[in-house]
């Protein structure tokens with residue numbers, strides 16, 4: 001099917017953008033190379049997308065450098081106004097964006113409509129409002145001197161976005177960086193570039209000056225690597241795997257650029273014996289099965305107090321088996337395909353790993369039998385009881401609809417298991433005991449803790465991890481700090497003559 005027919009077939013009113021976006025224009029790659037982005041529902045080609053190489057990244061960085069002086073000196077309120085207009089445009093193009101995201105990633109359309117698109121608009125709106133409210137400081141120093149602190153943008157920022165939430169993560173990366181006065185070169189994942197390119201188009205419509213935002217879809221090992229190494233880039237912000245995060249740190253060393261990393265996780269979701277079981281079962285299913293488990297904060301280690309484990313698992317398994325898998329563009333679908341065939345195979349590979357280590361597959365563990373889904377990247381909701389907390393399935397990030405069940409006997413053991421991985425991103429706990437809730441939240445090694453809930457995010461609330469989950473925070477005032485650097489200015493207000501060499 002050609003692109004125009006496909007657009008009509010999936011109900012898109014506007015063209016699918018499939019070129020690089022550099023200096024305010026959609027252009028082909030210098031090499032003319034393209035890479036097909038696929039619909040994970042049936043692995044059919046959606047579009048051949050321009051593939052950025054070194055020359056294209058150089059051009060994009062150059063455009064961003066040229067745009068930086070005017071953008072960084074523009075009145076902050078005017079920068080904010082453009083982001084606020086963009087938020088409005090995202091809302092008026094909501095259905096278009098939701099369909100595009102579902103087509104390219106496999107997100108169920110009801111999630112794209114209810115979560116991805118509104119959260120993207122909310123993020124741009126929050127930072128649009130923040131632009132003229134994030135201010136410097138005055139330090140009370142010695143008499144006769146004024147010391148003030150400027151929060152200045154760092155310059156050209158390279159941003160690398162993964163494939164699991166491309167639209168939303170584009171906003172998390174772009175919005176604070178732009179509000180703070182930086183210019184951007186962003187590389188979406190090669191398998192999900194379409195929604196980021198659409199945002200670039202809407203940016204122009206919102207009045208974004210040319211060169212402030214540049215989008216370079218391309219291979220991570222080429223375009224991503226060049227961006228991370230680039231001497232013209234002052235900061236690199238990355239979301240993705242811990243292994244690639246390490247490569248980014250090494251690549252950044254040449255010009256000692258700032259680095260911000262949001263990496264993997266192995267979220268502990270702890271259910272104590274006094275929890276409201278109905279809420280905990282429902283919330284724990286959401287924690288792991290939303291977005292097919294492809295979330296760094298997924299509650300992928302389900303830790304159950306041994307007294308309630310059997311009752312909990314009975315309800316949880318019944319719920320998991322009832323989740324409706326199907327075409328992401330069908331409004332009744334509750335779980336779509338994984339985002340690529342390669343990733344589906346990786347996730348299914350962990351079922352073998354689990355069995356080898358004595359794990360018990362309680363539900364799923366395979367592709368669905370439904371022949372309508374046979375060409376797609378589907379995996380059934382999978383529940384596996386591990387033999388122990390050191391098993392690979394209890395330590396490594398599977399990043400799929402695959403939850404590892406562990407049990408514990410008391411709070412101390414729960415904390416020891418929860419804190420017993422290299423990661424420290426999101427975690428949750430379910431209990432009716434208030435002191436216990438706060439005590440455990442305090443003692444968890446994590447960047448985020450949800451009490452009697454899971455996976456809440458908000459543009460005002462800092463998001464990020466500790467340990468191998470990375471460093472730096474997205475969202476909130478912390479994100480503005482990440483995208484600025486402090487300049488300390490000293491003023492000799494009393495015009496004092498320095499006393500060091502008194503010569504009369």
Ligand code: TAP
Pocket residue numbers: 160161162163164187188189190191218219220221223224225226228239240241242244245247248262263264265295296397398399
């Ligand atoms: P990654 O390799 O980390 O990919 C994430 C992003 O980094 C993509 O845009 C990728 O580009 C880019 N990239 C790859 N190599 C790079 C390099 N040398 N320099 C700069 N950028 C580079 O993840 P993956 O291989 O797709 O997935 C593997 C595992 O990573 C998953 O199973 C999951 O465990 C984890 N993961 C975590 C997250 C989050 S939210 N923390 C997101 C995705 C994956 P291309 O895709 O275009 O190559």
